[in-house]
Amino acid sequence: MLSETSKIVPFGRDYCIYLRKSRSDLEAEAHGQGDTLLRHRTKLLSLAKAMRLNIGRIYEEGVKSGETITSRPIMQELLHDVEAGMWAGVLVMEVERLARGDTIDQGLVSRAFQFSGTRIITPVKTYDPQSEFDQEYFEFGLFMSRREYKTINRRQQLGRLASVNEGKWPSNRAPYGYDRIKLEGQKGWTLRPNKNAQVVADIFRWYTEGPPAASGALRRLGPAKIASRLNAAGIPSPGGHDWTQNSVKDILRNPAYAGWVRWGNRPQVKVLRDGAVVKTRPRAEAGSETVSRGLHEPIISQEIFDQAAKLLKNNPSRPGPKQLGIKSSLAGLVTCGCCGRKMVRRPYRSGHKDGLICPHPSCPTMSSDLDIVEAAILQALRSWLADFDQAPPDDTTEAEAAEQASLERSISALQREMEQVAQQEQRAYDLVEQGVYTVELFTARCQELSRRRLDLEQRIQAAGAAMTALEQQLQAKSLIAPAVRRVLDSYALAETPEEKNALLHSVLKDVVYTKTTGGRYQASNMSITIHPRLPF
Numbered sequence: 136m137l138s139e140t141s142k143i144v145p146f147g148r149d150y151c152i153y154l155r156k157s158r159s160d161l162e163a164e165a166h167g168q169g170d171t172l173l174r175h176r177t178k179l180l181s182l183a184k185a186m187r188l189n190i191g192r193i194y195e196e197g198v199k200s201g202e203t204i205t206s207r208p209i210m211q212e213l214l215h216d217v218e219a220g221m222w223a224g225v226l227v228m229e230v231e232r233l234a235r236g237d238t239i240d241q242g243l244v245s246r247a248f249q250f251s252g253t254r255i256i257t258p259v260k261t262y263d264p265q266s267e268f269d270q271e272y273f274e275f276g277l278f279m280s281r282r283e284y285k286t287i288n289r290r291q292q293l294g295r296l297a298s299v300n301e302g303k304w305p306s307n308r309a310p311y312g313y314d315r316i317k318l319e320g321q322k323g324w325t326l327r328p329n330k331n332a333q334v335v336a337d338i339f340r341w342y343t344e345g346p347p348a349a350s351g352a353l354r355r356l357g358p359a360k361i362a363s364r365l366n367a368a369g370i371p372s373p374g375g376h377d378w379t380q381n382s383v384k385d386i387l388r389n390p391a392y393a394g395w396v397r398w399g400n401r402p403q404v405k406v407l408r409d410g411a412v413v414k415t416r417p418r419a420e421a422g423s424e425t426v427s428r429g430l431h432e433p434i435i436s437q438e439i440f441d442q443a444a445k446l447l448k449n450n451p452s453r454p455g456p457k458q459l460g461i462k463s464s465l466a467g468l469v470t471c472g473c474c475g476r477k478m479v480r481r482p483y484r485s486g487h488k489d490g491l492i493c494p495h496p497s498c499p500t501m502s503s504d505l506d507i508v509e510a511a512i513l514q515a516l517r518s519w520l521a522d523f524d525q526a527p528p529d530d531t532t533e534a535e536a537a538e539q540a541s542l543e544r545s546i547s548a549l550q551r552e553m554e555q556v557a558q559q560e561q562r563a564y565d566l567v568e569q570g571v572y573t574v575e576l577f578t579a580r581c582q583e584l585s586r587r588r589l590d591l592e593q594r595i596q597a598a599g600a601a602m603t604a605l606e607q608q609l610q611a612k613s614l615i616a617p618a619v620r621r622v623l624d625s626y627a628l629a630e631t632p633e634e635k636n637a638l639l640h641s642v643l644k645d646v647v648y649t650k651t652t653g654g655r656y657q658a659s660n661m662s663i664t665i666h667p668r669l670p671f
Contacts, residue, residue: 149191150190150191150222150256151192151193151194152176152227153194153210153225153226153233154175157232172195176195178228188256190582191581191582194213196208210233217247217253218247220253225253248264251264302396304323304396304429305396312332313326313391318430326431335434342355342357342361343443361383362380366378366497377497379496387443388447390426390440392434393433396429399424463632464509465480465509465512465636466632467640468645469645470647470648471648472648472662473500478492478648488506489505491504501653501654503650512643516643519667520616539606542598545598546598552587553588553592618641625638643666644668650662
């Protein structure tokens with residue numbers, strides 16, 4: 136006699152499988168229990184065969200945090216497809232695999248399945264979203280899953296805190312200059328200095344004492360000059376890129392280099408922004424972090440670390456006030472042609488005009504006066520508008536007509552393929568009913584046809600969107616020119632940099648600035664490339 140889950144489900148829309156590996160599964164695999172996803176996939180496919188379900192897709196997610204849906208991209212994709220009514224049901228090992236988040240996340244999952252009428256099928260029970268009893272049972276399962284997640288998370292945090300108190304390294308990543316190594320004969324990890332340890336020692340020495348000058352005297356270097364020195368020597372930063380002032384400061388602030396283990400200095404804090412929960416990591420208040428003497432070998436002495444901390448405290452960063460608003464008409468618009476970073480305004484205390492510079496220390500791009508770059512952008516817009524007006528906006532070019540015909544032929548061919556796939560699907564049903572196809576062959580065939588049908592649907596949709604865009608192109612041509620002309624006419628009347636910045640952003644996606652030779656008082660090779668915000 137078939138169990139509740141094993142009852143035959145009539146053919147209809149396709150079903151899918153969702154697999155997710157948890158951290159507890161990793162521990163089980165470490166003890167020789169085999170690949171979790173493989174075991175779960177085999178069991179759910181067997182269940183689908185017994186219930187004669189047509190599996191259209193298998194969603195697989197690796198080890199992700201079960202706390203929020205936002206950290207699980209595959210789960211987000213599944214919910215999107217469920218809400219669109221793509222699946223008749225979802226096969227999963229247990230409902231806890233779907234959501235362990237807070238009440239909001241649980242509500243999103245429950246609502247998606249309920250409103251779309253999508254079943255949830257597990258090896259022990261099938262949940263019908265239209266059944267009030269099953270709905271309550273499903274919500275209770277999510278609630279218990281949340282409690283279990285909190286218990287596991289609390290146990291992990293207590294374990295990390297205990298490791299810190301024992302001097303073990305609690306993080307999965309070692310700080311720059313160290314390698315993370317397993318402790319012999321006991322649980323936990325510690326640190327061992329590597330080849331970059333000398334770089335760390337040099338950073339502290341340059342900051343507290345300074346390198347020897349030509350005269351033999353020592354002169355301290357600030358974080359910015361230390362970063363420039365390291366970049367000039369070709370030494371990669373902890374992230375593998377160039378050093379910055381902040382990356383040097385992070386080294387100087389880390390007590391691990393003096394032999395300490397720290398935990399809780401950057402706690403994870405959740406804040407609500409625009410209706411969404413966002414995770415942030417602000418610096419902890421003094422005294423709220425846990426610091427213990429570590430088991431690892433220090434790279435610098437405690438005296439040098441304390442001296443560096445005192446110097447950092449006496450020379451804090453002085454960020455500009457945020458309430459002053461936009462001070463540059465080109466803010467967020469100009470991109471460096473060499474490194475791809477956004478160019479920034481540089482004011483001068485001497486009273487000279489503001490400059491536009493690349494903030495990257497080792498970038499070869501040279502700065503220019505901001506008003507010169509601004510004038511060059513306006514001139515580039517005028518030239519672009521003049522060239523644009525040369526082409527009749529109401530006439531279809533030969534290239535546009537050829538593209539339209541090509542898209543029409545492509546859509547017709549794809550629609551014929553869709554008809555063939557529908558016939559093949561019906562043929563597969565006939566063959567499995569006649570016993571010609573085995574269940575395994577039928578499932579594989581259905582998966583292949585489902586993939587082909589989904590691919591064809593996406594290609595038809597893309598071709599249709601391209602056709603629509605092509606049809607709107609002529610109309611768009613007639614709209615962009617007046618917008619650019621309005622910006623050029625209004626720019627001189629704008630009173631503030633913020634107003635000018637808004638005008639430029641309304642018609643430009645970005646501007647690429649390149650300049651590698653020349654200076655303020657000599658000829659340069661400055662070039663400006665504008666990318667208009669075209670609606671086609």
